[in-house]
Amino acid sequence: MIGDIEEKENLWIFVELYKSEPKQVSLELIAKGRILADKFGLCVCALLIGDDVKNISPVLINAGADTVFLLEHPLLRQYRSDFYAPVILDLIRKGKPGAVFFGATPTGRDLAPAVAALAGTGCTAGCIDLELTENGALLQTVPAFGGRMMAVIVTPEQRPQIATVRPGVFQQAGFSERDGRVVDILPELPQAKFDLVEFVEESLQPSLLPSARVVVAGGAGVDSREGWELLRELTGALQGALGGSRPALDNGWIQESQMIGHSGSTIRPDLYIAVGISGDVLHMVGVQDAKVIVAVNSNSRAPIFSRSDYGIVGDYREVIPVMIDAVKKKQRS
């Protein structure tokens, strides 16, 4: 037992920090945890680990957490598996949660499987959906074979049920001034297994994709500078963000952070316009929650048309300029 938290099969969320702020995916998971917990009268507990991070607690509570487990130590300032995994294991042994969720980020993917192996339980990687049943079983949906298939994974016997969840699949909630509490816990650090020399910041342009309402994306069919200029113009007119498929990245037209799909971003815009993209499942898995999908493709038999709401069969070099004009005209009127 930790503090006076009752031993129920509570839902715990590991909070990943960047520059003293919780990552979006952690807030999304707290919000999802809240929805699941409310159905069965469970608590949502946020694991806040770091150095001098107490002031983040209210943000987590307002995002939907009932309790924040606060573990502060100067040596926990940066994420490192050799400290974080045993510290979380210790907490799990005391608090006996029903499930623990991590973001499927580089950190979460490094940490969650190690915690699961230490605890001798299962870990489901890269979930795109979570449901909880009455008996506390977590239904974890993951794409298999690059999204060609979906699998529902369960961990029938062991507890906790551990899952990493892709960023962007759940929506963050904004509660105002919720009540919650912070339980201070003194972490016991094990021996270091390596020497973390430094973290080298790389100032990548933060990706606009996840929050954009409109996303225009190009694929292998857009194969020239002029083509990408057209897409950029359309994106600008729609005040959206520009993305692309794997070949667009491979051919150097977009950056890593702009790639959409199985191995890239998962997005849920109101409108997704796919240009010169064939509609492979490994791409489409990243946009399956878009409200409306529009496809522009010169091949009427491209699979994208059956995976879109509206299709325009045609050469993008003819279609996109007309779209740009139409958008501009609409905006003037």
Next chain:
Amino acid sequence: MQVAVCVKMVPVPGQWSQIAFRDDGSLQREGIELIINPVDRNALEEALKIRQAQGGTVTVFSMGPPSCLEHLRETLAMGADRAFLLSDRNFAGADTLATSKVLAAGIRKEMPDYDLILCGSASIDSGTTQVGPQLAVHLGTAHLTEAFSISAGEQNYLQVKTSASHGHYVTNLKTPAVISVTQQLNKPRIPTLFDIMTSCNKEIIILSLTELNLPKSESGLEGSPTKVQELFFPPAKRQARILEGSIEDRVEELFKQPGVAGVLR
């Protein structure tokens, strides 16, 4: 340095569409060709480079059905000294925990003096990225993931750079360790005909459960805390409406649709 490399055989992505359900709901994937999981070649390449620079041995471990054997030949042709195929009916249906336990048992038995274990960051069919970290837990060693640079120094010291969301970490460590690597790390060599021919007399040893000193209850489906409850094809939920007319007409029609028009404002 004594380096072990974990190599997984995966179905060729081009043939994934042939994977279908049998009547009993299980997956029919016979006849689908296997390949070496692409990033595992980078792990092997790095091991070969370390051997070149420092001496030592490179040993490949793979858990999978007997059909993996011929692909393990390729790892020997690339330059691995020997390869172990961990293969047993009881290993079938393994999740990452059971897989990593079998790999750990194989390494403990055949290479207890290992210095470094290299894995790929993710397999393309399941892509869990979990086997490396879990293997390290079973063996009680350090683990790092997403490594894009490994420099091996004196006395088994390594400097490793690993990528993270907003930059990268630089870590120093002394072996033993398990490191999962990315495709950025190096460019895997392609074996020449000569390599292939000279590799013929290298050994591939098959190990089954009885040789591994691992209880049956910790391997395969039985040793897997996670179970697949259901497999399904994602449902089509889109209208799939093809617009007709001149390009101008089609674009105008498109911009009249409720979900589209609302966004334009």
